[in-house]
Amino acid sequence: MVHILGVNLRDTHVARFALTKFYGIGQQTAHRLCARLQIHDKCKMKDLTPYQVTALTSFLSSPATSLPLPRYPLADPDFIPPPPNKSVQELQNEFNAARAAREAKKQKRAQYTVGVAAKTYVDPLKDLKIESELRRMIRENIGHQRMIGSYVGRRHAMHLPVRGQNTQSNAKTAKKLNQLDRY
Amino acid sequence: MRPTQLLLKSGRSAWKGPYFVAFPNLREAITNHLSIKTQARSCTILPNFVGVRFMVHNGKDYLPVLVTQDMVGHKLGEFAHTKKRFNYKATKNK
Numbered sequence: 237m238v239h240i241l242g243v244n245l246r247d248t249h250v251a252r253f254a255l256t257k258f259y260g261i262g263q264q265t266a267h268r269l270c271a272r273l274q275i276h277d278k279c280k281m282k283d284l285t286p287y288q289v290t291a292l293t294s295f296l297s298s299p300a301t302s303l304p305l306p307r308y309p310l311a312d313p314d315f316i317p318p319p320p321n322k323s324v325q326e327l328q329n330e331f332n333a334a335r336a337a338r339e340a341k342k343q344k345r346a347q348y349t350v351g352v353a354a355k356t357y358v359d360p361l362k363d364l365k366i367e368s369e370l371r372r373m374i375r376e377n378i379g380h381q382r383m384i385g386s387y388v389g390r391r392h393a394m395h396l397p398v399r400g401q402n403t404q405s406n407a408k409t410a411k412k413l414n415q416l417d418r419y
Numbered sequence: 420m421r422p423t424q425l426l427l428k429s430g431r432s433a434w435k436g437p438y439f440v441a442f443p444n445l446r447e448a449i450t451n452h453l454s455i456k457t458q459a460r461s462c463t464i465l466p467n468f469v470g471v472r473f474m475v476h477n478g479k480d481y482l483p484v485l486v487t488q489d490m491v492g493h494k495l496g497e498f499a500h501t502k503k504r505f506n507y508k509a510t511k512n513k
Contacts, residue, residue: 384489386497 238281240293241367247282251275258296260366268361269295272305299364371419382416392416437463437492445471456481460496475499 238245245254252275255266270277273291275284284292295302318327365373381389391398397410431438440459442448445467448455454472469488474481475495482499490498 380489384487384493384498386490386493387500388497390500 238284238289240289241296243367245281247280249281250277251279251281251284252277254281258366260364260370265361265364272361295361296366299361299366305359375417375419378416378418437465439463439465448472454483457495460494460499462495464490464493464495466491477501 237247241258243257245257252266252270253263255261255269256263261269269275269292270279272295273288275288318330378389378392382393383389388398392414393416395411395414396403397407398414401407401410438461440457440462442455442457444453444455447453448471452472454474456474458476460475464486468486469491471486473484473486473495475484475498477499478501484495484498
């Protein structure tokens, strides 16, 4: 058993699917989380290293304030490693020259794309909401609808389907779930 | 995720913008506290509608809707309910 934020994850379960135990994490998000922490696809919960468990806990406790993902730049396909007898000084010079060239290229490109916002990487897990936070958000959304007196809020208060489904029979899910204080 | 979806919750494409109907008597309605009678239920409530009293058609008659700040982004028709609550009436002569 691994306990993370009050949720018990079974040892025998595959990590990628065990994470879906959390309210608000489906298979897609669980896969992304595993990729972020470098957990392979067939890793069981019992095979997680303590470091991975603590990393998972710290990320899930506050995804918005977690550390940004470290960048691991990849080498070009035609990269040839420098000979081992090359001095550090030379390597440093080469690196600096390459970086300057890259910066110059970026500057040049910026001239042609004036006014166009540069593409920045947005972490897809940044605004992840799980468990009580997500439940609170849902409750607030329903409360907002009810407060302004819209049709959606009214249907929630009546425990009836919101999106025009039939109510003569069935509508069981809505009768169960559509409450003003759902959680 | 498409960033435009944050702006338009309806899933309407961003270049079109929100659907709304221009009310020529809007300013007059705010100053003189008149209500605007309308059948445009699908008109999105814009920020400059706040404080206006609309009479929105529900298919039968016109229901009063006072627009508040929280209603911005919703449609006018959401606040004029079209369905009557069912209540059983016992028949008199059987």
